Every structure is written in C-alpha cells, then in structure tokens.
Amino acid sequence: MNSIAYAFAPAVLVTPLGALSVLIWTxxxxxxxxxxxxxxGRLGCATCLLGSIMLVLHAPPDEDIQTIDEILNLAIQPLFLLYCSLVTGFSTYMIYVVAPKSGRTNPLVYISICSSVGSISVMAVKAFSIAAKLTVGGENQFSRPSTYAFLITLVVSTLTQMNYLNKTVDEFPASLINAMYYVVFTTCTLSASFILYGGFNTTEVITTLSRLRVPSQLRHSIADTIENG
Structure with missing residues (x-):
C-alpha cells in the first residue's frame, strides 16, 4: 500500500505520514x-507527529511524469549520482567496519544503514510504481530498460534495508527504535527526494516560509540569507 501511495503523491508527502506508525508501534x-x-518517549512521539503535520501541510505538488525515462534522466544527474555514491560508500563502511564492532551496542549503527539505503529504495519504489500506474493507464513502460533498472535497485536496496532493520529490532527495544528510525529515515528520504526532483529552490523555500507562522522579522532574515546565497 505504501508503494501505491508513492505512485500518486510525492515522497515528501507520503514519508512523513509514517509518523502514524511511530505511534502505533509504540x-x-x-x-x-x-x-x-x-x-x-511520549514527548518524542508527539514531536514526530507535529513535525509530520507541518511537512504534510506544506508539501510541494508532485511532478507530472509521462514516461519512466523522465525519472531516469533525473536519476542520472550529477548531484543525485553523488548522493547515491555517498550512500553506497557510507553504508558499505558501516556494514563492514562499524557494524561488527558497535552494531549491538549502538542502535544508530543499524538505523543509519537501513535509513540511508532506504532513501534509495523509496526513490526506486516511486519510479517503479509510476511505471506500473502508466502501464495500467495504457502507456506500457515495461518495454523500457529503465523500468527494470529501477526494479533491480528496488529489490537490492529493500532487502538490505529490511535486513538491518530486523537486526535493530532484535537488539533494542521497539519503543526506542521506532522513533529513532522514523526521524533518520524521513530525513534521508526527504533529502533524496529534494535532490532527485530539485526541491531545493529559492522560490519554494520562501513560499513555504511565508505559509508558516514564523515571526515576520525572522522569516525575512531567513529569506534574505537564502537569496544572498
């Protein structure tokens, strides 16, 4: 059901709704x-829920994608390739160097692995879900190699993510893991989504700030800082 949601709404809208799972799991x-x-713990759950409501209320509209190749063109941009390279290098280092030493004593070790890799899986599942939606709508996307490239990425990243999430739950209390995982995973996913779809631009940031109930002096100061680089 989460995969279906990504086909019809942006990741910056769907992912924060996972705050409900934090409350339910707790x-x-x-x-x-x-x-x-x-x-x-109760305060942490309330903070997650409040932050998610703010993100959902001010989420930008989803991209109008006509073919799966459009997402592939976005995915091969240098900035997103750099992000994928950083995730690959970071997760590899954590898996083979840090996890064997500190994985069972520090929950952030496993959480950082499944969250960073999970951000890639979300981008892949969104792409594959859009391909399935377009195919059902009459535009066959399964004749395009890019669909299968996203499918392979989805399978590999999801298996890695679930493996280390299960290890985390085995070693630490669920009430501790759920909130920590949600925050780190949401941060990584939003970062990946902003990079892939170009969400960091001055106009959208200033528009979002103007919608929030931020004191006018502080809001103008932040906006000036962004415009001036």
Whole structure:
C-alpha cells in the first residue's frame, strides 16, 4: 500500500505520514511486549507527529511524469549520482567496519544503514510504481530498460534495508527504535527526494516560509540569507 501511495503523491508527502506508525508501534510495544514508555518517549512521539503535520501541510505538488525515462534522466544527474555514491560508500563502511564492532551496542549503527539505503529504495519504489500506474493507464513502460533498472535497485536496496532493520529490532527495544528510525529515515528520504526532483529552490523555500507562522522579522532574515546565497 505504501508503494501505491508513492505512485500518486510525492515522497515528501507520503514519508512523513509514517509518523502514524511511530505511534502505533509504540503502543503495540507497550501493550504486547510490556515495554515502558516514559514521558520523554511520549514527548518524542508527539514531536514526530507535529513535525509530520507541518511537512504534510506544506508539501510541494508532485511532478507530472509521462514516461519512466523522465525519472531516469533525473536519476542520472550529477548531484543525485553523488548522493547515491555517498550512500553506497557510507553504508558499505558501516556494514563492514562499524557494524561488527558497535552494531549491538549502538542502535544508530543499524538505523543509519537501513535509513540511508532506504532513501534509495523509496526513490526506486516511486519510479517503479509510476511505471506500473502508466502501464495500467495504457502507456506500457515495461518495454523500457529503465523500468527494470529501477526494479533491480528496488529489490537490492529493500532487502538490505529490511535486513538491518530486523537486526535493530532484535537488539533494542521497539519503543526506542521506532522513533529513532522514523526521524533518520524521513530525513534521508526527504533529502533524496529534494535532490532527485530539485526541491531545493529559492522560490519554494520562501513560499513555504511565508505559509508558516514564523515571526515576520525572522522569516525575512531567513529569506534574505537564502537569496544572498
């Protein structure tokens, strides 16, 4: 169902809605696993929910994609290729160097792996979901090699992500992992989405700031800083 959602809405809208899973997982962990949720944990869940509401309310519109090759052209841009290279290098280092030493004592080790790799899987699942949607609409995208390139990326990245997410849950309390994973995963996914679809431009940032209830002096100061580079 998450994959279907990515076909009809931007990742910056769908991903923050995962805050609901933080709340549900926390309640289930407390009820079924008898894990204690303290005041700080409740505050963290509330903060995740509030931040997600703000992101959802001010999410930009989705791109109008006509063919899967359009997404491929975006994916091979230098900035996104650099991001993918950084994710690959970082996750490889964490898997083979850091995880064997600190994976069972520091939850951020496994979380950083599955979150960074997960941001790539979200971009791939969105591309593949759009290909499926266009195919159902009468424009066959499965005759294009780019569809299968995204499918292979999706399978590899999702298997890696799920593997280390399961390891994290095995080693640490679910009430701790859920909120931490949500925050790191959402940050990585939004960063990947902004880079892939060019979400960081001055006009959109200033428009979003103008919609938020930020004091006018602070808002103008931030806008001037962005315009001046």
């Amino acid at each position: 309640v289930m962990g407390a009820y079924f696993l008898h894990e204690e949720v303290r005041t700080l």
